[in-house]
Amino acid sequence: MFDVLTNTGLRMRIRQLGRAVYWRLPVRRRDALVELAYRHAGFLFRGMAHYELWRQRRTNPGVGGGAALPGASSLVDLSAVAPLADAPGRVAVHAHVFYPELATEFAERLHNMPFEFHLFVSVAHADAQAECRKVFGRLPRLAGLEVKVVPNRGRDIAPMLCTFGKDLSAFDFIAHIHSKKSLYNRGATDGWRDYLLGALFGSEDRLRRIFALLANGTGMVFPQCFGRVPYMASTWLANREAGRAWCQRLGIARVPRGYFDFPVGSMFWARTEVLRPLFEAGVQLGDFEEEKGQTDGTLAHAFERLLGVLAKHSGKPVAILRDTLQPSWSAWRFEQAVERTAAWARARVSSADVRLVVFDIFDTLLQRPLLEPERLKQVVARRAGAVLGSQYLRWRAEAENVARARAGRDVGLPDILAQLGCLAGLSEADVATLRRLEQEVELAAVSAREDYRRLLDDALRAGKRVVLASDMYLPRQQLEAMLLRCGVTGWHALYVSSEVGVRKDSGALYDYILEKEAVLAHQVLMVGDNERSDFQIPADRGMNTLHVLRAVELARALPRMAPLIEEAEQSEEANALDGDLALGLIVQRYLSPGFLSAFNPACLVGEASPRALGYAVAGPMALSFVQWLAARAQADGVRKLYFLAREGQFLLEVFRRYAAVAKGLPSASYLVLSRRAVNVPAISGMDDMLAIARTFYGPNTLADYLTERFGVTLNEAQWQSLYDRGLWRKGRKVQIRDEGIDDLLPVLDAVLPEVLRQAEAERGPLMRYLREVGLGRDRCEPAAVVDIGYSGTIQRRLNVLLGGGVHGYYMATDERAARVAEEFGVMAVGCFHDRAKPAPAGPTFIVQSFIAEKLFSSDDPQVVRYALAADGQVRPVYRTLAPAELATRALRAEVRAGALAYVEDALKVRGGLLPEFTVPPQMALRLFESFVERMADAERAVVNALVLDDHYCGRGLVA
Incomplete structure (x- = not known):
């Protein structure tokens, strides 16, 4: 019986019967039917996209996730908002x-309105x-009602703007709703209208909470995208050009790229001031297309998206109401993409219904490490030099448009650059240089998007004909070289728009491929990343589609990565290109895989492994x-750098790797010191002792305090003497905050002789070690210590011991470092922060300094002091590592491996793509801040597992 049922033809007939039953059922019962069929007759549906996703959700329900994330996008849980008692306006x-x-x-929905309101209704006819x-x-609570017959033009948007715009603009708060049916998709989005109305008008209590948001300054409120709507709807789709034109008309400089927030379905609540620019834009009914059953690409569809753009442009926050029935972490429903598996994708390309599989090339099979690939042209300009590069950037886009318009077809790079030469008045040699550079940069930038390269191989193994199609100006020979270099082989044909003269984004290239390949549209599967040219256009032609989510768009959806993406894309700093690349490497590494089995949207990069943290x-x-x-x-003329233990060990490794590709760097070595190892030898009296005593400590025992800070261990008689004289109470703990040590002063005075003897014993060996490593030997060769920071304690002690001349470079310094610089006439400067407020009032990096120390610390034990060994040599005396510290080594190795992998990838970019590429400090700092300020539980577990000692401050081992 099973063999009979798995017969392809019979399976198809059963599916057709099932579909007929499905469409005849009431909406509320359809999901139950699907669930029943999938549970008990799954073999009939194997290979179907919807079934494979259903099966994946059941076998791996954690992928993607629907749990609420702290601070996720603009998603709001209304249950956490207090209802508003009185009308806000x-x-x-x-x-x-x-x-x-x-x-x-x-x-029935409007009956729930808690406050007096005016209702404006537009209808299509007198009845x-x-x-x-x-x-x-x-x-x-109806204060006024006006119902007007309007032409069937501009959907629900034209009546709101053209018929009632003047009336609505007189109010403080506006809601817009409409009788949505979406008949074109045969019920695929049934329930959408009910979902939107329920979210906005579901109950009086719900409305009071929405008004609370609006009254407190929220600019617009709308529901999370409906769960049945494909996530690709949250882009411009066919409306980009109209949207761009209206953004310019409305004075909006930044037109959104990729995915962005807007009320999908065009139902919302808003503060009127947010929409005022649209009300006052002079929109006329004639601006809207005549109604011909369009499903996209009209001015109404563009305005639907502009609603969200306007809301963001207003500067007021947007509140997206979280769907509690079909929960999702993504406002755009990216779980639809993230939940896919390689098995699901293989089933799609191997389907018996598919004869031809078409793969897009860029951002599908091949990827670049930039957030915005158009910035590759800035790379070309940098490599071309200031004069030629500025000319190139000034004319490149216009040259492409002019060349295409003059040819009446799509054109290639030679035509574009020839036109650029004419526009800019360049010599043939300059044009040739630009052509060479552009081709070199394109080749250097690409790498394979491995999951989709493997999917192409799967299609070939399934016996499918596989072709590639690209809207691209590069010549065929270069594309073939790029594909071969990235291991994309075996395909049967390559269709390049600049070669055949027609493009995917017009649809003409698809028509050309159908004719050339002699297939029908429903026999084709298109695999690609562009929501318009690789998804919407082929789908409208009846092709099957497998949309590929670009890594940058997934990053844009992650709550902690999204602000970094936006900052990088909008940056106008001189090093904006470097910032784009620095962040792009991370996005490419962790978010470009097509199938993310362990994806966690709460994490900074979607996963919490130690290697990812590194x-x-x-x-x-x-x-x-x-x-x-x-x-x-x-720049400072410092020729010798000493990296301080223990964090300096890893930083020195990075410095040496960088020195291998950079020229003229200072010499560098590792200096095994600690606060304890330099503080005690530098003590010459009570003032020195008090300076050491005042820093944060405890609570811990007095014995530990004296040992850790001053190297003193009292005998039983000495302890009894302290107690007998009332200088300290037995069992009392030491706790120092805000430099308060008044209670300790009698004890410190009593132990001063012991401390001075210990200082004298340690000073000689330390000074000998410093001379051996070259510190203080040659005052004509400026030297500096290198460390994480923050107050320059070790630098100060070294200057005391060596008589000055020791500079300091740090990740960050607090304002106390300025005293070191002034006292000894040296530099003590910070990279990420310089002379900032100390903790707890300081910036995040200083407040969370211990996390930074965990990330960069070594496996070595802390050095306590230096001593003379029996052979007369100076030897360091180390603290013994505890079992918990030893157990951390494997984890720390993973963090370090991840960090070094980033360094290597960045240096490859510097060597092959963008000479002089540097990671901007502000980008690196923002990554650290984004990580520590809202750590996911899984990330916190990794950080806590990195055990580090802080005996010097009386905290012992810190997880």
């Missing part, structure tokens, strides 16, 4: 009721007008600091 609702049979449904007046006229946080910080250090030391 004048309220109006616009309802476009194209289907008058839905008027009663609307009235509907009469029905709406009758139904809505009985609503409670790559995304420690690596950028270390390299950025080292690059700053090298440039600063060269």
Whole structure:
């Protein structure tokens, strides 16, 4: 029986019967039918995209996740908002009721309004007008009702702007709703209207909470994208050009890229001031297209998206109401993409219904390490030099448009650059240089997007014909070289728009491929990343599609990565290109895989492994600091750098790797010191002792305090003497905050002779060690210590011991470092922060300094002091590592491996793509801040497992 049922033809007939039953059922029962069929007859649906995703959710329900994330995008849980008691101002609702049979449904929702409101209704004909007046006229708290017949033009948007715009603009708060049916998709989004209305008008209590948001300054409130709507809807789709034109008209400089927040379905609440620019833009009914059943690409669809753009442009926050019935971490429903598996994708490309698989190339099979690939042209300009590069950037885009317009077809790079030469008045040699550079940069930038390269291989193994298609100006020969270099082989044909003259984004290239390959649209599967040209256009032609989510868009959806993406994309700093690349490497490494089995959206980069922590946080910080250090030391004339233990061990490793590709860097060595090892030898009297005593400590025992700070261990008689004289109470703990040591002064005075003897014993061996490593030997060769920071304690003690001349470079310094610089006439400067407020009032990096120390610390024990060994040599005396510290080594090795992988990737960029590439300090710092300020539980577990000692401050081992 099973063999019979798995027969392909019979399976198809059963599926068709199932679909017929599905569409005849009430909406509320359809999901139950699907669940029943999938549970008990799954073999009939194997290979179907929807079934494979359903099966994946059941076998791995944690992927993607629906749990609420702290601070995730603009998602708001209304249950956490206190309801508003009193009306915050004048309220109006616009309802476009194209289907008058839905008027009663609307009235039931509007019945929940808690405050007085005016209702403006647009309808398509007089009968509907009469029905709406009758139904809505009985609503409670209705202060005014106006129902107008409007032309069937501009959907629900035109009536709101053209018919009632002047009326609505007189109110403080506006809601916009309409009788949405989406008949074109045969019920695929059934329940959408009910979902949107329920989210915005579901109950009086819900409305009071929405008004609380609006009253407290929120600019716009709308529901999270409906769960049945494909996530690709949260982009411009066919409306980019209209959107760009209207953004310019409305004075909006930054047009969103990729995915962005707007009320998908165009139902919302808003403060009127947010929409005022649109009300005052002079929009006319004639601006809207005649209604011909369009599903996208009209001015109404563009304005639907502009609503969200305007809300952001207003500077007021947007509140997206979290869907509690179909919860998702992503406002755009990216779980639809993240939940996919390689097995699901293989089933799609191997389907018996598919004869031809078409792969897009860029951002699908090949990727670049930039957030915005167009910035590759800035790389070309940098490599071309200031004069030629500025000409190139000035004319490159216009040259491409002019060349295409003149040819009446798509064109290649030679035509574009020839046109650029004419526009800019360049010589043939300059044009040839630009062509060479652009081709070199494109080749150097690409790497394989491995999951989709493997998917292409899967399609080939399944016996499918596989072709590649790209809207691209590069010549075929170069594309073939790029593909071969990245291991993309075996495909049967390559269609390049500049070669055949037509493009995917017009649809003409698809028509060309269908004709050339002699296939029908439904026999084709298109695999690509562009929501318009690789998804919407082929789908409208009846092709099957497998959309590929770009890594930068997934990053844009992650709550802690999104602000960094936006900052990098909008940066106008001189090093904006470097920042884009620095962040792009991280995005490419962790978010470009097509199938993310362990994805955790709460984490900075979607996962919490120690290696990810090293790559995304420690690596950028270390390299950025080292690059700053090298440039600063060269500028200051410092020729010798001493990296202080223990964090300096890893920083020195990074410095040496950087020195291998950079020129003229100072010499560098490792200096095994600690506060304890230099503080005690530098003590010459009570003032020195008090300076050491005042720093943060405890609570811990007095015995530990004296040992850790001063190297003194009292005998039983000495302890008894302290107690007998009333200098200290037995069992009392030492705790020092805000330099308060008054209670300790008698004890310190009593032990001063012991401390001075210990200082004398330690001073000689330490000085000998310092001479052996070259410190203080040659005052003509400026030297500096290098460390994380913060107050320059070790630097100060070295200057005391050596008589000055020791500079200091740090990741960060607090204001206490300025005293060191002034006292000894040396430099004590910080990279990420310089002379900042100390903790707890200081910046995040200083407040969370112990996390930084955990990331950069070595496996070595802390040096306590130096002593003369029996052979007369100076030897360090180390603290013994505890078992918990030893157990941390494997974890720390993973963090370090991740960090060094980032360093290597960045240096490859410097060597092959962008000479002089540097990781901007502000980008590295923002990565650290984004990590520590809202750590996910999984990330915190990794950090806590990195055990580090802090005996000097009386905290013992710190997890």
